[in-house]
Amino acid sequence: MSQPAALPADDDPIGPATPIYRLVPVEQCEPLDGAWMFGSGAFDNSSEEGFENEMSVVLGDTLVLLDRDPSDLPQRAYADQPERWGVAVLEAGCITDVNEQTIHRTPTEHERAHGDVRGNKNSKRRRRLKKCATWVIPPAAPVP
């Protein structure tokens, strides 16, 4: 019987080609040519007290070690309304090319592949992050 692969230590480096996944709520998308397109506001820090310098992400290298696929992230994270969330992917190197942005491994009880992109994100930086991003899956909610 095969053993599950060991997960990275919290301080293990994250390679520049690592896919970084961001869950995007439908509120931060707009209809464009019959499909959802995310706005730059989707790549913003949390407003939760104590976490205002962090944007939650899921780390692709850990997902692979967990033998998981990013397409089920909405179902795992928001099982009550998964259709309202899409998954965007950004390459780690593209994120860290944006001023002050660093990526950290911050596994949680619910998401062992959890990470944070730390650093102030003004509107210019959010637009640069948006340029790094493409959909893995857009929200399943119907486009108006």
Add this chain to the structure above:
Amino acid sequence: MQSSLLYGPCDSSSSSAVLHSTWSPYPSIWGRPEPRKIEVQRRQALWLGAVILSLGRLARLPDDWDRRGARAVNFDDVRDALVFLQRVMHDDTAAPSIGPLSSGGIELRWRTDGLEVEAIFDRRREETVLAVIAGSNETEEPIHSAEKLFADIADRLAAPAPDRA
């Protein structure tokens, strides 16, 4: 209690109207939201109805609407955006898409061929800017001095003909 943003009632002979709002981030001491008002001067503008619908939807977002601690939309940012739009938009300018920011601010976006325009109203983070992105060129101005920047591109943001019907 949820916030609301209602258009009218208004005097049909007048060129202005009032948006009546109950905005939960500003509760009165009696525990009921304090009514807030925004006067709208540009009732003939084609974009106004779509903008008010969008803002009304945003007004109903509760705190933590993104499950990551986002704040409910800030009334003052909405008012700032409406004031700006009334100042710079032509009657036939396309309505922007409007989305919430996690801070409680709002983001307005227009897209046309080869041009993206983004206006940010975010008092909490002291960021109110207009950005015009044309390919790899990006020009950004504080909202209070962005009238000329918007005027330079306003004609390119005209609503397509079917929207004018």
